[in-house]
Amino acid sequence: MVVVMRLGVLIVSCAVAAAGCASGGVIMDGEGTGVDAQSQALTQDAMVAAPTPDARVPQVDAMVAPPADAALPACTGGDGASLDPATGHCFIAYTTVTRSWIDARMACAALGPRTQLATLNTQAETDRVNTLLAASEGWIGFDDSMVEGNFVWVTGEPTAYTFWAPGEPNDGGQNGEDCALTNRAGQAGRWDDRPCAMNYAFVCERVP
Ligand SMILES: [Ca+2]
Ligand SMILES: [Ca+2]
Ligand SMILES: [Ca+2]
Numbered sequence: 001m002v003v004v005m006r007l008g009v010l011i012v013s014c015a016v017a018a019a020g021c022a023s024g025g026v027i028m029d030g031e032g033t034g035v036d037a038q039s040q041a042l043t044q045d046a047m048v049a050a051p052t053p054d055a056r057v058p059q060v061d062a063m064v065a066p067p068a069d070a071a072l073p074a075c076t077g078g079d080g081a082s083l084d085p086a087t088g089h090c091f092i093a094y095t096t097v098t099r100s101w102i103d104a105r106m107a108c109a110a111l112g113p114r115t116q117l118a119t120l121n122t123q124a125e126t127d128r129v130n131t132l133l134a135a136s137e138g139w140i141g142f143d144d145s146m147v148e149g150n151f152v153w154v155t156g157e158p159t160a161y162t163f164w165a166p167g168e169p170n171d172g173g174q175n176g177e178d179c180a181l182t183n184r185a186g187q188a189g190r191w192d193d194r195p196c197a198m199n200y201a202f203v204c205e206r207v208p
Helices: 002-016 021-031 033-049 053-064 101-109 123-133
Strands: 080-083 090-099 115-117 138-143 179-182 192-194 200-206
Touching: 080 123, 090 101, 090 123, 090 138, 101 115, 101 138, 101 200, 115 138, 123 138, 123 179, 123 200
Parallel strands: 138 200
Antiparallel strands: 080 090, 090 200, 115 200, 138 179, 179 192
16 A cells, blocks of 8 residues: 555656656655655545544444443353353353253253243344254253143243244153253254153353
């Protein structure tokens, strides 16, 4: 850029002061360094100054800076954790241990306040949790133990969004299935109901 601009100045100088350019191109470059630098400075100032420079810098900083995450505890633990920067929700996955659904629920609650078995309320949350689980199927906080066929989140959150695998939930088997897991094998990360007593990996979610 500097080279190009200096050349530009040189060319303009030559065009205006036609005398001596042919013989003194290199000499002018050397002699005119101070003038060139001033020209560059003026040109650059003019370019930057055009759209209110002082107002633009703080705006960019505000967009890049994280909200108020500094006050939140670090999103760590389990066999892998992942913070959703949009919501501040922290997902903590346990994949090297398996638990029954109720034991998984208690393990999550034991992590601390505002922490429960994960509630997958958006596709973004499902995707994030499935990434954490990698190859594992994992319990989530969704069950129909109270009223068959009526799955509810352990937090009481709305149930409009679901991501069941085809044909699920099917309350399958002799004793039925009342607890949901995500990342069902071979089903593109979709959900399935399974017997609550079975042991699976699980994911907890802590909200700000
Ligand atoms: Ca959630
Ligand atoms: Ca059921
Ligand atoms: Ca099922």
